[in-house]
Amino acid sequence: MITQQNVQLKPVSRGNYLMRNVLRHNMVFSEGSKGDAAYILTEGRIEISKNFEDRKKVFAILKPISIFGEMALFLDDGVRTATAIALEDSKVIVVTRDDLDEFMRESPKVIASIITVLVARLKSTTRKAMKAPSVGLGVVRILDLFSTCGKFELKYGATVKALAETFVSTPERIEQYIHGLADQGLLAVGRDENDVRIIRIRERDMLAAVMQKQE
Known part of the structure; x- marks a missing residue:
């Protein structure tokens, strides 16, 4: 059962960004929903999974500090391709497109880190896709x-x-x-x-x- 999440504003880096408390077994986002933000996991564990032919396939168990859902920042009208669920009480920082614009203006190092994560994830996904049998x-x-x-x-x-x-x-x-x-x-x-x-x-x-x- 998904309950309402506890959210609060906390200072992160230079600005005030949304810090979200995600209770155990609650979803951060679901597969097929519209993606409008990325998340930085600061506490807890997050499971990333996808339904494949009516079965759940777990792709990753994330621990701090991890970025996930980041493709929503780069794709127009993109939908989530996976589901993120908290395996234990967790805390995430919500990064919106407006936050990304600010990062790009003021924190090029942060953007470099995000791009590094994207590239590494793309390489990993490509390797898995090449190994996936017909x-x-x-x-x-x-x-x-x-x-x-x-x-x-x-x-x-x-x-x-x-x-x-x-x-x-x-x-x-x-x-x-x-x-x-x-x-x-x-x-x-x-x-x-x-x-x-x-x-x-x-x-x-x-x-x-x-x-x-x-x-």
């Missing part, structure tokens, strides 16, 4: 590994669950990929002699078959 291709690669090892029948439920957990996806999304492969004739979904639902892999070299169909 879920569809990942499913094919794992099924291909089974077929290469001579395993052509897999229990449907257990396979879907394992693939969903591996790729931080939903079972429904994994089932879409499996049935898509079945529509291509690369595998079949049926039942064994014990009436257990199974996946039958028809292609020994499934990866090559999928890549060939994409050409």
Whole structure:
């Protein structure tokens, strides 16, 4: 349950900036909301997360001193791409666009620090994005590994669950990929002699078959 935040003005650097007390489990901002300020964490811990296919993915646990939500200062009419929640009672300084204008006029060192944070975060995000697997291709690669090892029948439920957990996806999304492969004739979904639902892999070299169909 989100309750009203306690806020007060406190002197920060040269001016009076809003110091916000965020109680444990309360949101600083939510994914999809309009971003009009950045925050500097001075006390406590903040969790940064995002919903990915109906599941929460935690990107970072921030400790003082940390800047977050800073892209709102540089993007016009931007929306929040993540949710920030206090893991414990915390204090943050609210930095608005007007504050940024003042910083730019009077505190170039502060701007340099913000840019350094942005660059580091961009590099980290890029590395993670490059490592993030395509879920569809990942499913094919794992099924291909089974077929290469001579395993052509897999229990449907257990396979879907394992693939969903591996790729931080939903079972429904994994089932879409499996049935898509079945529509291509690369595998079949049926039942064994014990009436257990199974996946039958028809292609020994499934990866090559999928890549060939994409050409």
